Amino acid sequence: MTEAAAELGNAQRVRYRDQVRRARAVVRLARYADQASARAARLVRAAGRLGSRLPPLVWDLMLPTLLLLNVMTTRAPQELPVAVVLTTALALPLVWRRRAPLTVFGVVAAAAFVQWLVDVQLPADIALLVALYTVAANSGRRGTLVAAAIVEAGVLLACLRWATEGAFLTPFVAVTAMTVAAAVLGVNVRTTRAYLAALKERAARLEEEQEQQARVAVAEERTRITREMHDIVTHNLSVMVALTDAAVYAQHRSPDKATTAMLQISETGRQALTDMRRSLGVLRTDEPDAERHPLPGIAQLEALADQMCAAGLPTRLEVEGGHTHIPATAQLTVYRLVQEALTNTLKHTPAGTHAKVRIRCSAETVTVDVTDSGPRPPLPGATSFGHGIPGMRERSAAYGGKLQAGPLPDGGWGVHTCLFLSSSGVVSE
Incomplete structure (x- = not known):
């Protein structure tokens, strides 16, 4: 029994050694196969690179x-x-x-x-x-x-x-x-x-198409800047001319009023320069003026009304509803509409005319009404050669509104429009 057990143990050890040798041989063959595959892949890649260079x-x-x-x-x-x-x-x-x-x-x-x-x-x-x-x-x-x-x-x-x-x-x-x-x-x-x-x-x-869209965007931006420059220059020059006339008239009779008018002229000129730098600041990367002076909006209408009163056009302002939710571009449109309307009134109505501005704000719309009490001839801006009324119509149409400008039944002149704040009513300027 002992010899038989020993022989059985020897046979098992021999079989175990044979299995180990076969496993090691398989591992070596697998390693050699991997290396051969890698070399073949490198040769194929090199041949591909060489072939791509050949005519x-x-x-x-x-x-x-x-x-x-x-x-x-x-x-x-x-x-x-x-x-x-x-x-x-x-x-x-x-x-x-x-x-x-x-x-x-x-x-x-x-x-x-x-x-x-x-x-x-x-x-x-x-x-x-x-x-x-x-x-x-x-x-x-x-x-x-x-x-x-x-x-x-x-x-x-x-x-x-x-x-x-x-x-x-x-x-x-x-x-x-x-x-x-x-x-x-x-x-x-x-x-x-x-x-x-x-x-x-x-x-x-x-x-x-992208280049064409870029050219169209440039043209639209130029049109926007031109419209802004027209509103700024026309309004401020009209106010300065009116204040200058008042200062000349009062320089002998009331020097204090003449001094006040001259100071108003200086302030109006500085405001005009600030507005121009702000509007043209988008064309310069190193212009910080647009950050220091935000775009005018409904909150600045009170200062505009005071400026008109100083220029000789008594103006009353009424704002109904909150305007903090209104986008800055829509507020700028409201400001420019009111500014253009009051500037036309100042230029084309006789002394003693009164103006009234009424702004009604809601969640979806902004209604603008500007009326005055003075008779006047047809506005040059109403013709095809001016930029006043057509520019106002373009600004209003950008927010889905239709501008109405004309004489009132009881006398005077009125401008009315309604701007829609919803995305469906907004048209990019």
Whole structure:
């Protein structure tokens, strides 16, 4: 029993050592296989980089060269002249296949037919598949179908002559599959090229549209700045002219009032310069004035009314509802509408005229009413040559409003509009 147990233990140890050796051998083989795969991948990548740098003509010359070398090294001396001539006729036209695919295919097909007539089998027959691929990749559907039919007819003739007895179907199906694969591959390449060309055209069109949108945005910005400059300059110059006239009239009778008017003129000029710097500050990256002086809004209408009173136009302001929720651009529009309307009243009405400004604010709309009590002739801004009333209409239309400006039934002049604050009613300026 003891000897039998010892023998059994020895046999188990031997089997265990054999299993360990086999496992280590498998691990080494796996490691070697991984290293070989990595080397092959590096070689493929290097070949791909080298191939991408070679011109297409080099690739087109490579196949005829290889086929000629194969014929010259495998054919018997008595068969060599005919084989070399036929191989040259089959493979050499492929050099020009990118320039004239249909012509090259015709030459290769004719050479293949001559080869069939003289009953010589050559590896250069693969040139016919390359020519078919080129036709499918560069011609339309009709040319591809005609070329594929010609190749298939050649396949049938070749299998009828050179297939061994009783083995016609296998080579015929195999070569037919190769023909279909060459044609399908060429069609896929042509489709991919067309798709990429369409993408490039679309990208170019989108870039052109973006440039057009940028030009339109620049034009709109110029129009906006021009409108702002018109409102600022017209209003402040009108106020300064009125104050200057008042100062000249009062300089002898009431020097204190003349001094006050002159101070008002100075303040109005400084305000005009500030407004101009603020409006033009968007054109300069180093202009901090727009941050120091925010855009005027409904809160600044009281100062505007006081300025008009100092210029000789008594103005009463009424603001109904809160305006803190109204966007800054909408408040600027309200301010410019009121400013333009009061400026027109100051310029075109006689002394003693009174003006009234009424602003009604709600969650969705802002209603602006500016009326005065003075008779006046038609406003120059109402004609097609001015910018006053048309500019006001543009500002109002930007928020979906329709400006109404004209004489009132009881006398005087009125301006009315309603601005819509909802996104559907806003049109970007």
